[in-house]
Amino acid sequence: MGILDHWHPVLKSSDVRRKPVAVMIAGQPLAVFRTASGGLGAVADACPHRKLKLSAGTVVGDRLRCAYHGWSYDTAGNGESPGTPKMSACTTSFDIREDHGLIWVKSRGSQATFPDVSMPGYLPICTLIHTIPAPLELTVDNFNEIEHSGTVHATFGYDLDRMHEVSVRFEPTETTVRVVNAGPTKRINRFFGLLLNVRRGDLFHDDWTTHFSPVYSVFDHWWTSPDGSRESMVRWRLYVFFVPIDGRTTRVVSLTYAKSRYPGPAGCLRLVRWLLRRKIDEEVQADVDMLYHLADYDPGIEGLKLSRFDKVLGLTRERIKTIYRGESALPLAAR
Numbered sequence: 313m314g315i316l317d318h319w320h321p322v323l324k325s326s327d328v329r330r331k332p333v334a335v336m337i338a339g340q341p342l343a344v345f346r347t348a349s350g351g352l353g354a355v356a357d358a359c360p361h362r363k364l365k366l367s368a369g370t371v372v373g374d375r376l377r378c379a380y381h382g383w384s385y386d387t388a389g390n391g392e393s394p395g396t397p398k399m400s401a402c403t404t405s406f407d408i409r410e411d412h413g414l415i416w417v418k419s420r421g422s423q424a425t426f427p428d429v430s431m432p433g434y435l436p437i438c439t440l441i442h443t444i445p446a447p448l449e450l451t452v453d454n455f456n457e458i459e460h461s462g463t464v465h466a467t468f469g470y471d472l473d474r475m476h477e478v479s480v481r482f483e484p485t486e487t488t489v490r491v492v493n494a495g496p497t498k499r500i501n502r503f504f505g506l507l508l509n510v511r512r513g514d515l516f517h518d519d520w521t522t523h524f525s526p527v528y529s530v531f532d533h534w535w536t537s538p539d540g541s542r543e544s545m546v547r548w549r550l551y552v553f554f555v556p557i558d559g560r561t562t563r564v565v566s567l568t569y570a571k572s573r574y575p576g577p578a579g580c581l582r583l584v585r586w587l588l589r590r591k592i593d594e595e596v597q598a599d600v601d602m603l604y605h606l607a608d609y610d611p612g613i614e615g616l617k618l619s620r621f622d623k624v625l626g627l628t629r630e631r632i633k634t635i636y637r638g639e640s641a642l643p644l645a646a647r
């Protein structure tokens with residue numbers, strides 16, 4: 313399979329109303345539109361006639377009409393030309409679906425399975441989209457190691473002065489990479505600490521698994537007392553999808569859920585959902601800001617001085633190459 317054969321989230325549902333929307337995925341421009349009867353379409357964003365962007369057109373009934381000469385296309389890409397009605401003019405169309413408040417697309421008819429994002433017992437907190445000025449691999453690297461949390465992050469992560477105490481375990485399978493970390497938490501905002509019942513010296517736990525069709529990581533975050541007898545009042549789960557826009561830009565689509573042990577409906581989380589949303593947004597934005605300052609955007613890792621936290625970089629690269637990009641595995645001698 314190639315990149316476009318996997319299901320990718322490309323827009324929030326609320327972004328697609330009566331006007332078509334232009335999106336880019338792996339260098340492929342798409343026009344996404346919603347028909348008058350509520351159907352969804354995604355087609356290559358270039359009219360087969362004279363290549364006007366179809367995203368500059370309008371939706372008329374159940375068809376997307378090109379702004380230039382009025383040719384129109386249905387959600388399957390079947391075209392009609394008002395001036396030459398007998399001409400067949402099809403354009404490439406994509407599979408499209410709406411799920412978890414997002415619009416997802418993949419190549420028409422590919423066999424990719426849709427990622428499982430069901431979260432029974434958790435409350436949805438927010439869905440965020442951030443654009444990162446780095447290629448896919450370098451963006452995944454950032455989200456898949458925790459050593460940067462001592463300096464970059466405010467809430468989720470480890471005390472820089474005690475980073476050497478943080479344990480890290482890797483559990484790769486043929487199709488996934490799991491990483492399990494635990495160690496002394498960094499000092500977090502006082503109010504947030506009270507809300508979560510996290511105390512100085514507690515352990516932060518970070519357990520995530522990365523999948524490769526498409527590329528996404530599922531993170532579980534929580535805290536315990538050093539002896540494990542007390543757990544924080546709130547646990548988080550984040551689904552983070554990595555969507556390559558082109559070779560230099562990656563969109564990070566995150567769905568955050570939380571579970572609380574406080575009494576009351578949804579553990580009272582609805583009352584503080586705005587605050588949790590802000591926290592997550594700040595934490596992801598901190599990663600975005602850091603990635604602006606890389607000296608080199610070459611995704612290769614040869615020649616880097618890697619730490620004990622970085623073994624994951626090679627594990628994910630191998631699976632991105634074979635599962636996600638559909639390229640052949642590295643020859644044994646090169647591993």
Ligand code: FES
Pocket residue numbers: 359360361362363364378379380381382383
């Ligand atoms: S370019 Fe689209 S109808 Fe002519």
Ligand SMILES: [Fe+2]
Pocket residue numbers: 454455460464465599
């Ligand atoms: Fe980060």
